[in-house]
Amino acid sequence: MIGPLLLPLLFTAVIGSPHHNECRCRPTDKCWPSTKEWTALNKTLNGNLAAVRPAAFVCHAPDYNAEACQVVKDSWSNSVWRSSQAGAIQWENWEAWPERDQSCYVESPEDSVCQQGRISLFSANVQSAKDIQHAVRFAGNHNLRLVIKNSGHDFLGRSAAPESLQILTHSMTDIEMLDNFIPKGGKKSEGTAMRIGAGVQLPEMYVAAAKQGRAIVAGAAHTVGAAGGYIQGGGHSPFGQWKGLASDNALEFEVVVADGSLVTANAYQNRDLFWALRGGGGGTFGVVTRVTIRTFEDVPVVAYNFNMTTAGGDPRFWDVFTEWHSALPSINDGGGSGYYYGFPNLPLSATESVSTIFALLFFTEKTSVAEVDALFQPLASKLRQMGNVQVVNESIAFPSIISTASTLILGGSADSTGRTSMLASRLYSKDLMLTPNGPRRLANAIKSIKWDPGHEFIGHVVAGGAVATNGETIDSAINPAWRRTISHLLFARSWKAAETTPAQQAAIIRNMTDVEIPILRSVEGEDQMGAYLNEANGYEPDFQASFWGRNYPRLYRIKQKWDPEGLFITRKGVGSEDWDDAGLCRRGH
Ligand SMILES: Cc1cc2nc3c(=O)[nH]c(=O)nc-3n(C[C@H](O)[C@H](O)[C@H](O)COP(=O)(O)OP(=O)(O)OC[C@H]3O[C@@H](n4cnc5c(N)ncnc54)[C@H](O)[C@@H]3O)c2cc1C
Ligand SMILES: *[C@@H]1O[C@H](CO)[C@@H](O)[C@H](O)[C@H]1NC(C)=O
Ligand SMILES: *[C@@H]1O[C@H](CO)[C@@H](O)[C@H](O)[C@H]1NC(C)=O
Ligand SMILES: *[C@@H]1O[C@H](CO)[C@@H](O)[C@H](O)[C@H]1NC(C)=O
Ligand SMILES: *[C@@H]1O[C@H](CO)[C@@H](O)[C@H](O)[C@H]1NC(C)=O
Numbered sequence: 348m349i350g351p352l353l354l355p356l357l358f359t360a361v362i363g364s365p366h367h368n369e370c371r372c373r374p375t376d377k378c379w380p381s382t383k384e385w386t387a388l389n390k391t392l393n394g395n396l397a398a399v400r401p402a403a404f405v406c407h408a409p410d411y412n413a414e415a416c417q418v419v420k421d422s423w424s425n426s427v428w429r430s431s432q433a434g435a436i437q438w439e440n441w442e443a444w445p446e447r448d449q450s451c452y453v454e455s456p457e458d459s460v461c462q463q464g465r466i467s468l469f470s471a472n473v474q475s476a477k478d479i480q481h482a483v484r485f486a487g488n489h490n491l492r493l494v495i496k497n498s499g500h501d502f503l504g505r506s507a508a509p510e511s512l513q514i515l516t517h518s519m520t521d522i523e524m525l526d527n528f529i530p531k532g533g534k535k536s537e538g539t540a541m542r543i544g545a546g547v548q549l550p551e552m553y554v555a556a557a558k559q560g561r562a563i564v565a566g567a568a569h570t571v572g573a574a575g576g577y578i579q580g581g582g583h584s585p586f587g588q589w590k591g592l593a594s595d596n597a598l599e600f601e602v603v604v605a606d607g608s609l610v611t612a613n614a615y616q617n618r619d620l621f622w623a624l625r626g627g628g629g630g631t632f633g634v635v636t637r638v639t640i641r642t643f644e645d646v647p648v649v650a651y652n653f654n655m656t657t658a659g660g661d662p663r664f665w666d667v668f669t670e671w672h673s674a675l676p677s678i679n680d681g682g683g684s685g686y687y688y689g690f691p692n693l694p695l696s697a698t699e700s701v702s703t704i705f706a707l708l709f710f711t712e713k714t715s716v717a718e719v720d721a722l723f724q725p726l727a728s729k730l731r732q733m734g735n736v737q738v739v740n741e742s743i744a745f746p747s748i749i750s751t752a753s754t755l756i757l758g759g760s761a762d763s764t765g766r767t768s769m770l771a772s773r774l775y776s777k778d779l780m781l782t783p784n785g786p787r788r789l790a791n792a793i794k795s796i797k798w799d800p801g802h803e804f805i806g807h808v809v810a811g812g813a814v815a816t817n818g819e820t821i822d823s824a825i826n827p828a829w830r831r832t833i834s835h836l837l838f839a840r841s842w843k844a845a846e847t848t849p850a851q852q853a854a855i856i857r858n859m860t861d862v863e864i865p866i867l868r869s870v871e872g873e874d875q876m877g878a879y880l881n882e883a884n885g886y887e888p889d890f891q892a893s894f895w896g897r898n899y900p901r902l903y904r905i906k907q908k909w910d911p912e913g914l915f916i917t918r919k920g921v922g923s924e925d926w927d928d929a930g931l932c933r934r935g936h
Pocket of ligand 3: 720
């Protein structure tokens with residue numbers, strides 16, 4: 348494939364295409380809104396429109412300001428700060444625009460010019476659905492590149508776009524607890540539910556639910572927003588084995604669609620949109636203003652930590668890896684879900700290193716540590732028989748999901764971001780682990796990846812159980828592979844922002860798309876399984892099949908129906924193949 352980062356913008360206006368807007372209106376174009384028009388928009392937004400510069404602009408000449416710059420430096424890796432800034436998203440590489448060699452890194456010298464990169468030019472800090480309608484209509488009328496930023500966590504750069512108008516949903520943080528939720532247009536109560544505004548973040552939901560003795564299915568992060576990319580992308584959770592994906596538990600969406608109207612999508616009305624919003628990906632079908640999700644009675648949890656360690660570089664580490672994956676189906680069927688972190692090469696000191704897998708699994712609605720420990724005994728005895736494998740475990744019985752989450756998932760107050768990050772990931776099936784030699788094939792694939800000291804892979808055991816069985820009753824846009832998944836496995840590559848040239852960055856990414864992802868894919872064959880669209884490579888090859896499998900054609904049709912002009916385009920999102928990489932000009936048809 349062509350190096351994605353160096354691909355020039357070949358596709359500008361295409362003559363003879365049926366669409367009238369071949370390119371977005373850009374600041375240098377005559378069609379760009381006048382100051383008067385921006386001012387009018389600002390007025391309808393009650394003064395909440397801002398002209399935006401990248402957060403680090405105060406660290407560069409001619410705008411250098413020592414005091415302001417120090418604040419930026421101190422906040423740089425704090426996700427809470429990043430989530431609130433119009434001029435920042437979470438990952439530095441998506442703030443920059445390497446295709447144009449534009450960046451504004453805090454690490455760059457003071458005398459280097461701060462360039463806008465992919466940071467939006469204007470931001471509408473919306474407070475209500477009405478504000479969102481104003482901003483969407485303005486973007487539609489002026490043919491602007493529109494982008495929605497919630498927390499800015501997206502690993503594929505979907506919450507930033509060059510020369511765009513940003514809708515910042517961060518301020519919409521209302522939470523309502525509902526005892527008897529009847530979807531609009533329906534008759535039957537869905538029981539207890541929680542209705543959240545577009546800007547609500549996961550910890551706020553856990554806490555609001557717990558106040559009423561309730562629990563929710565949500566992920567493990569401090570500042571990820573629930574209503575945006577998380578639920579619309581599927582949303583995995585350490586409690587998913589118990590109650591399914593977050594999107595399985597979404598009951599109703601309120602959405603501002605491309606023509607500016609506010610519609611309700613649920614099982615009774617706008618059902619195609621309801622289907623698409625549960626897994627079709629954020630930023631694609633409209634701006635969700637509120638989502639209503641199920642809540643459940645809070646229940647106890649046994650948390651179980653299991654570590655498997657060999658001497659650094661001992662080839663038996665890959666036997667450990669194989670046995671661990673062979674054991675996963677029985678552990679997952681026994682209620683286990685959570686995460687495992689593998690370090691093929693983990694230095695402990697200048698002279699000593701280990702190879703290790705550190706697993707932290709949650710058994711929801713369980714109280715017996717002995718019962719959980721018994722699930723690990725067959726694996727533990729196999730590993731001990733290998734010799735020279737250190738196996739240790741520790742477990743805690745928690746009285747509730749909220750106590751589990753606050754102790755083990757939400758410790759600290761922020762996620763560590765503010766660096767570069769590019770992922771490679773794959774969903775692997777339970778069937779693979781039950782196939783003779785399947786886990787061994789996976790081990791051989793992962794072994795062939797280059798593992799630098801301290802570099803880790805993360806396995807997410809966030810499917811099976813209800814995620815699998817919900818597939819029998821819930822029809823939604825999520826990748827059907829999720830219903831067969833046992834592990835969502837990923838690793839990240841990172842580089843020093845200011846010291847790595849765009850060409851070097853492109854080479855790292857190209858090796859991921861051309862060498863490393865094919866290694867991950869090869870384990871189950873090209874047409875099996877896929878990848879989780881929220882935690883995948885930003886240049887994922889053949890993304891339509893990877894992220895949605897057989898659901899893609901239906902998603903594409905729904906996209907054309909609700910957004911025929913392509914106002915909502917995100918990187919590697921539904922319909923994005925019709926646009927160039929920056930979403931600025933249509934590709935030829
Ligand atoms: C530290 C960390 C932990 C994570 N943990 C988990 C986890 O446990 N489980 C999991 O499944 N994922 C997890 N993720 C991945 C996460 O789901 C994605 O990064 C997701 O895109 C974040 O959504 P957001 O709305 O907060 O982010 P943003 O980057 O702001 O938005 C993501 C996408 O959604 C769109 N969007 C945002 N708001 C709206 C809206 N109101 N309407 C329509 N579109 C909108 C944006 O345009 C963009 O396309 C994690 C990520 C990080 C960085
Ligand atoms: C919008 O109005 C507010 C309040 O009057 C002002 O502070 C802000 O600078 C304006 N934004 C733009 C882009 O002019
Ligand atoms: C977990 O640790 C306890 C206490 O050391 C031990 O008795 C038990 O056998 C261990 N379980 C496994 C599966 O190794
Ligand atoms: C497993 O390893 C992790 C990471 O090194 C460590 O925090 C944890 O305490 C270990 N658990 C046990 C039971 O030793
Ligand atoms: C590409 O990736 C493979 C697998 O991780 C690695 O062995 C190789 O060194 C990488 N090549 C380059 C040029 O980075």
